[in-house]
Structures are given as structure tokens and as C-alpha cells.
Amino acid sequence: MSFCPCGSQNTYELCCGLYLDKKKLPATPEQLMRSRYTAYTKGQIDYIKNTMRGKALIGFNELEAEQWAKRVAWIGLEVINSNLSGPDKGFVEFAARFSEQNQVKTIHEISEFHREDGQWFYVDGVHKQGLNKTSKPKIARNAPCPCGSGKKFKNCHAK
Secondary structure, three states, rough: OOOOOOOOOHHHHHHHHHHHHOOOOOOOOOHHHHHHHHHHHHHHHHHHHEEEOOOOOOOHHHHHHHHHHHOEEEEEEEEEEEEOOOEEEOOOOOOOOEEEEEEEEEEEEEEEHHHOOOEEEEEEEEOOOOOEEEOOOOOOOOOOOOOOOOEEHHHHOOO
């Protein structure tokens, strides 16, 4: 049994797979944000684009997003805060960790979501300053992987 990449402790099929396989719509901004993270880990950029509206789509390049998502090794997602500010507006603060060229990096963002006709969409995000940085020093190939798997980095997320 493998857990969903979003960190929910559920299987993919009972979690984000429901949304990425179009069996269900995410019922909350947090469910949408988790499913978007999972879509990035799987390189499913069509799902990413189809769950965006407005400002978020400005400058979005599907090909670049797909190449980047497949180039990095996804380590984990931490949902820091999730709240609604009305029936059709919500925010999710998260930190997504990934490895790129043997360096662990973090995307720390407060994402804004709006609901239109019963469906949630990602509309904007504000990066938290100072936290979208590269961890230094580089991870040694024989060091334990920062994902917590217990494996050496070279046998886990360095691949």
C-alpha cells in the first residue's frame, strides 16, 4: 500500500486520485491544494491548468511547468493553515519541499481559492518571503534522505 503524495496518510486511490481521475471534485480549498501538489508530483499539468482561474493563469506555461515538475524530486507537503473567509473564498498556507540538483528547496505560499458554480479554483498565491530558499549545504549522497524514508539520499530523492 502506498500513501498519497499529499501526506494525508490515505492511499492515492482514496485521496487525491479521486480528483485527478475526475471521480469527484475537491470539496474544500485544502483538498484542491493537496490534489494540485499531487498532480505536480505526477507531472499531470493538465489538472493544474484546469484548476486555475484568473490571475493564476497569467504567464502560466504548461510545457515549462511539466518539465520542471518532472525534473525535481518531490519530498513532501506540509499544510500550515487552511481557512475559509466566506462561503466561496478560502486560503491555504503550505510548504512544499522538493530536491533539485541535490539541494532541498521549499515553496512556502499562501494560496487563494475561489468557488465558482460549486467548484474550487486556485486564483492567486503569495510567496512567504525568506522561506523560498535553498537549504545549504548540499545534501551528501550518502546522508539520510530528508524525506524521512530512512534510505540514503542517493537511493531515494537524489534519483
